[in-house]
Amino acid sequence: MVAVDSQGPQDSAVRMFRRERSIPLRGSAAALCNNLSVLQLPSRNLTHFGVVHGPSAQLVSAAPEGVPLAQRQLHAKEGAGVSPPLITQVHWCVLPFRVLLVLTSHRGIQMYESDGSVMVYWHALDSGDASPVQAVFARGIAASGHFICVGTWSGRILVFDIPAKGPNIVLSEELAGHQTPVTDIATEPAQGQDCVADMVTADDSGLLCVWRSGPEFKLLTRIPGFGVPCPSVQLWHGTVAAGYGDGQVRLYEAGTGTLHVQISAHARAICALDLASEAGKLLSAAEDTFVHIWKLSRSPESGYTEVEHCHGECVPDTQVCGARFCDPSGSSFAVTGYDLAEILRFSSV
């Protein structure tokens, strides 16, 4: 059966969004995926934004109306090699007792205090068994309990044990599961039961690995790809949301890998997914200049995940490269685009 999505004032899930004041950047955003990280600090009435420009990344703090308050630029640590190292991703990791800012590059992994003021840890990548044609880099960052997991070009996931304070960070495990470069990692707090998936990792071949965190991480399920990269992934109440290079968004049950929803969401490669977990809202952004917001829910009868389209926003002539919700209810979001030296902000009316 086919039902046309009805949009109108009677549908409470539908929202209208308007453009808010943009936040200027010193350098334009690079054409990477997941190229926006947001740290919400409602208690301090602040939001931190992180964007990769190239060999540098920019951190901006802004007040609620988008007024920029502070700025900082971070650079990739040089290390061995000739050309200036490029940053692949910048991301805030919220841990139980602290927040760290992680920066991944073609040389290694840098971890800072959340305002970027002090580097607390540096891990150089081992390019030992890379062939001359392979690019060596770290990419994919997520916090899982008191661990920070970072993906690499080889497919290996590095698991770092983070102490409550101080620089005594230790590489505790290397997870094997992927054969191609890791693209993204998503985690959610364990739902309380045993054997529950709380981390999903994705790679360039579209393969998804579902894990259970712990003193030793355990691989629970593998969800095979279908010939396109999976640049971005999210995890919501045991449901994996994956965005693919052919514009599809797919939702799988994390424990079994069963496909429950398939959305022809975009006309170009998806570059970012984000989740407003409390509200069950999913955001997808792609190189087709569109950002879409979806409502996830579980059908009470069948128990299957269902999806409803809430809103579509076109960012004219902009190859979007990053997008994030800016508040827990998903009523505002921010977008970055390739070659654009500003962070665009939208909030619902």
Added chain:
Amino acid sequence: MSVRTLPLLFLNLGGEMLYILDQRLRAQNIPGDKARKVLHDIISTMFNRKFMEELFKPQDLYSKKALRTVYDRLAHASIMRLNQASMDKLYDLMTMAFKHQVLLCPRPKDVLLVTFNHLDAIKGFIQDSPAILHQVEEIFRQLTEVKCFFLLCLWQTYGGLSAGEFQLIRQTLLTFFQDLHIRVSLFLKDKVQNSNGRFVLPVSGPVPWGTEVPGLIRMFDSKGKEVKKVEFKHGGNYVTAPKEGSFELYGDRVLKLGTNMYSMNRPVETHMSGASKNLAPRTQENIAPNPLAKEELNFLARLMGGMEIKKPSGPEPGFRLNLFTTDEEEEQAALTRPEELSYEVINIQATQDQQRNEELARIMGELEVTDQPRQSASKGDDLLAMMDGL
């Protein structure tokens, strides 16, 4: 970033250069045989086998400045001369055109189709000369031989790459073109570029091959049976892709990106996009520290060492090509070019660094360039074996 990007960048920029030169040669009424000689000389230099071998070695992309020097040499591979202002304009047009093509490629691997479009057109430049047919046949024979080698390199390098690897190549190319917003009259007129220098990204037309038209949500039960289907308004106006472009030696590429847009004999003007605050940080990164400059010089030495520039045989008088409509315009452009867009071509007279002078002397081909092969010997042998098997 991907170390497989340089051949694609070089060939496509070279293709655009030929389109522009062809148009200007006709606009300036250069005699047909001279014009053809210029294009033939440039093409045979581009496809020189030793040069190709260097090009296809896995390496990082170098700066726009370093690459500009290679094209400067290439443009001067024949009897034609260009003033700096014209060379700057030529390079601006080449880079903006290819940036547009990369940005608009439906799939990352479609950059190969763009490359084939350029290659197909280059073949056309050779074939289209009945007046000097026997010369053409000889050039074509040599070129076919070299082009087979080139296509073999192309196939070997890109034939087996995954979608993920093409995505990395695309990101590498876009990084190279980041913050370039030079306005091109032809693009502005065709509504391909906005007045702020940014390209128009259409939200209508065919979706990439392998992508579905957006607008459908399908829900399944745990057995994989579809239980619900809902449409939603995507916002764009897309249609299904009619067919896939051909990646074969000959074929319908379907994609128009990379074909000659100057063939209508339209003028090739650029507007300097004026000083913008966003350009400042980019320029700072281009002012490379010494170690990087040295490596770039080594790259140039290796690459151009493979370029066999033919010395003009006999009394073949050269001529100067102007990318502008008048000499005054060209002078004016040279004077008013914004500082941050200056390419600072490596000028052997201007530099005072003794070591750099020696490096540059080597680049200019006076000394033997001692090559440090990055590939293992076995790879070269495999390639030769493949060629023998043809």
